Every structure is written in C-alpha cells, then in structure tokens.
Amino acid sequence: MITRISHDFDSNDDLGPDLELAEAFTHFDPEHQDPSYWYRFRQWILENAAGELARRRLVRELTVGDVMTSWARTVVPAALLAAIVAGLLLTRDQSAVPVRPVGIEELLVSEVEGQTIPAALAPSETSDAVAFASEVF
Incomplete structure (x- = not known):
C-alpha cells in the first residue's frame, strides 16, 4: 500500500x-x-x-581471504605481465652502450679548470678559488 x-x-x-x-x-x-x-x-x-x-x-x-581470491583474477595476470616485461628489460643486449662509472672526485671537478685535488692538498697554494672553497667550507 x-x-x-x-x-x-x-x-x-x-x-x-x-x-x-x-x-x-x-x-x-x-x-x-x-x-x-x-x-x-x-x-x-x-x-x-x-x-x-x-x-x-x-x-x-x-x-x-574471499576478497583476496576475487582480486587474484586481475592481480595475477598483471603481475605475470610485469614480470615478463622486467625479464625482457634485464636480458636485452646491454653491450651496445658501455656505461663508465663516474667517481665523486670527477663529478666535483668536472667543470672546474686547473688542478683541484693537488691544490687542495698543498697548503702553500691557497690563491686558487677551489682551495679557498675547500678551506672555508
């Protein structure tokens, strides 16, 4: 009614x-x-x-557990696809471009002209800007 x-x-x-x-x-x-x-x-x-x-x-x-089981229908295929893609990326030919590791010293002095490490180690030569920066900082 x-x-x-x-x-x-x-x-x-x-x-x-x-x-x-x-x-x-x-x-x-x-x-x-x-x-x-x-x-x-x-x-x-x-x-x-x-x-x-x-x-x-x-x-x-x-x-x-029931919810996790229902998710398995979509999660398992997605995880399998991600594993296949990761495997392909890891096994591809990496010899084409050799990677040369760069040391910390090379990164610090890559764009600085002159001798940086010897100037910092020799206390008598303090006129260089790099030596001044290493002394101050």
Whole structure:
C-alpha cells in the first residue's frame, strides 16, 4: 500500500495549496487511471532487483581471504605481465652502450679548470678559488 504524503500548510500563509495546480497534476499521476499502478510498480522493481539484493546480502559474509581470491583474477595476470616485461628489460643486449662509472672526485671537478685535488692538498697554494672553497667550507 502506498501512502500519500500530505503537507500541513500554515494557515497564515497567503499562498496555501494551489488547488488548480494539484487538480491539473492528478491527470499525470498513473494511479489516476489505474488504482493498482504503484503497487504493481513496486513489485516489478523488487522482482528486478532481487538478484542485486541477494548479492548484497552475501557481501556481508565475505572475509578478507574471499576478497583476496576475487582480486587474484586481475592481480595475477598483471603481475605475470610485469614480470615478463622486467625479464625482457634485464636480458636485452646491454653491450651496445658501455656505461663508465663516474667517481665523486670527477663529478666535483668536472667543470672546474686547473688542478683541484693537488691544490687542495698543498697548503702553500691557497690563491686558487677551489682551495679557498675547500678551506672555508
């Protein structure tokens, strides 16, 4: 049974309910021509939603293991693909471009002109900018 919601209007309200508009809208109400329409509509919705409602009742009973098992359908193939790509990247021919490791000293003096290490080690030659920086910092 469908119950209608009735609004209590304030008696001090100048507008009040618009009876003409309410009368006009009753023609758009499907129950106007078929009194059992809303009951049948509710039954139709519940019948069509029965599968989804049952699934939602079962979701309550799921455990962490069940969720992890359901994820395995997508996670395992993705992990397998990532492992294959990583294997291909590791086994490709790396002899084409030889990589020369760079030491810390080479990085520090790569764009500095002159002798940096001997100047820093010789305390008598302190006029060089690199020697000054090494003394101060």
